[in-house]
Amino acid sequence: MANKTNLSIGAVIILLIAAYFGIDLQENQLQTSTPSVAVEPSTQTSQPQNQVLDGTAKIAQAFQNRKSNIQVQSQGRVVAVLKDDNDGSRHQKFIVELPNAMTVLVAHNIDLAPRIERLQKGDTVGFNGEYEYSEKGGVIHWTHHDPQxxxxxxxxxxxxxxxQ
Incomplete structure (x- = not known):
């Protein structure tokens, strides 16, 4: 039993390392100064699998090393939709489970970007934002444009x- 567990853990680690070293996520993106919602030609929300794995590996590594201010791109399944935070800048908050079973809080500034209407538990959400370490898994923020x-x-x- 322990041997199967060790093999499973080893396989996940190898997969994450391969994704981390083999994939470049950085793409030039146009920044806009106004909040926007763009409808993509495809109704799929999934991102290319290599980008998801690379972003997930970056988040896992940042969590393990207690690092913050890491730009990441990944996706996850919504496991909880939380009440909006209306203190200061308003944020839509929800928790996503990543492909590696890790969970992170997404704090989306709805003063700078439109909120996701009808977000539900079980939905898939892709994200590009900044990872901040926390003992509970971390927070993804800066999921919007920067007006400055x-x-x-x-x-x-x-x-x-x-x-955005």
Whole structure:
């Protein structure tokens, strides 16, 4: 039993390492100064599998090393939709489970980008944002454009729409 567990853990680690070293996520993206929702031609919200694995590996490594301020791109399944945070800048909050079973909180600034309407538990959400370490798994924020264009713009993808 322990041997099967060790093999499974080893396989996951090898997969994450391969994804981390074999894939380049950085793509030049146009930053806009206004919030937008773009409808993509495809209604699929899934991203290419290699991008998801690379982003998931970056998040796992950042969590393990307690690192923050890491730009990541991945996707996850919504496991909880939380109440909006209305203190200061307003944020739509929800928790996603990543492909490696890790969970992260997504804090999406709805003063700078449109909120995802009709977000439900079980939905798949793609994201590009900044990872911040926390003991509970971490937070993804900066999932919106930067009106001052000092920070890489982020986004959320849900049911064929991009929120930035």
């Amino acid at each position: 264009q000092r920070h890489e713009g982020g986004w959320l993808k849900h049911q064929g729409k991009t929120y």
